[in-house]
Amino acid sequence: xxxxxxxxxxxxxxxxxxxxxxxxxxxxxxxxxxxxxxxxxxxxxxxxxxxxxxx
Amino acid sequence: xxxxxxxxxxxxxxxxxxxxxxxxxxxxxxxxxxxxxxxxxxxxxxxxxxxxxxxxxxxxxxxxxxxxxxxxxxxxxxxxxxxxxxxxxxxxxxxxxxxxxxxxxxxxxxxxxxxxxxxxxxxxxxxxxxxxxxxxxxxxxxxxxxxxxxxxxxxxxxxxxxxxxxxxxxxxxxxxxxxxxx
Numbered sequence: 001x002x003x004x005x006x007x008x009x010x011x012x013x014x015x016x017x018x019x020x021x022x023x024x025x026x027x028x029x030x031x032x033x034x035x036x037x038x039x040x041x042x043x044x045x046x047x048x049x050x051x052x053x054x055x
Numbered sequence: 056x057x058x059x060x061x062x063x064x065x066x067x068x069x070x071x072x073x074x075x076x077x078x079x080x081x082x083x084x085x086x087x088x089x090x091x092x093x094x095x096x097x098x099x100x101x102x103x104x105x106x107x108x109x110x111x112x113x114x115x116x117x118x119x120x121x122x123x124x125x126x127x128x129x130x131x132x133x134x135x136x137x138x139x140x141x142x143x144x145x146x147x148x149x150x151x152x153x154x155x156x157x158x159x160x161x162x163x164x165x166x167x168x169x170x171x172x173x174x175x176x177x178x179x180x181x182x183x184x185x186x187x188x189x190x191x192x193x194x195x196x197x198x199x200x201x202x203x204x205x206x207x208x209x210x211x212x213x214x215x216x217x218x219x220x221x222x223x224x225x226x227x228x229x230x231x232x233x234x235x236x237x
Binding site for chain 2: 003004005006007008009010011012013014023024025026032033034035036039040041044045048049050051052054
């Protein structure tokens with residue numbers, strides 16, 4: 001549990017844009033990773049956006 | 056509070072794919088880290104900027120290797136999810152109350168042992184994963200430690216170890232240097 005989690009996974013939404021002077025988080029940004037070819041779901045999804053629909 | 060599950064791949068080979076989006080050679084896809092071969096998913100040009108676009112690709116590969124089947128979309132999409140501050144209140148309170156490093160990079164983009172070795176010795180003796188092949192690390196991690204430098208200047212030092220650990224991990228990682236101090 002919590003082995004090797006990314007900063008964005010655990011603290012990416014710690015602050016909203018403008019809440020503090022400087023914070024390189026994920027809120028307010030359009031972030032995604034491509035879905036590799038030939039994997040399940042590739043026909044319907046070109047990318048997985050940060051946050052996905054889970055929250 | 057267990058997402059993504061299983062854990063993301065953490066070895067150097069996996070992190071290369073996560074940072075650069077490469078699986079090279081193709082036979083490294085869907086196999087455990089120990090079975091991967093050179094160049095271990097690293098780009099041919101070491102100056103290639105990491106696009107951070109391979110987290111999904113690597114998670115599909117790591118999931119397949121660990122569970123013996125490829126993941127469904129809903130399973131691998133978990134790698135792109137993140138917690139809200141409300142979901143991790145203690146961690147978020149600590150991060151808000153103290154300093155949060157949003158541009159921190161570990162010395163070796165990989166596992167525990169090489170990074171702890173850098174912390175104590177400024178090097179990991181060239182090793183980039185914990186203990187593979189068996190015996191490489193920490194058996195041959197001969198780098199001088201900060202503890203010996205302290206000693207050389209007449210200063211004392213001590214490494215504390217709490218139960219349930221019976222042996223100091225610091226001692227194990229630097230066994231060639233510190234074994235006789237256990």
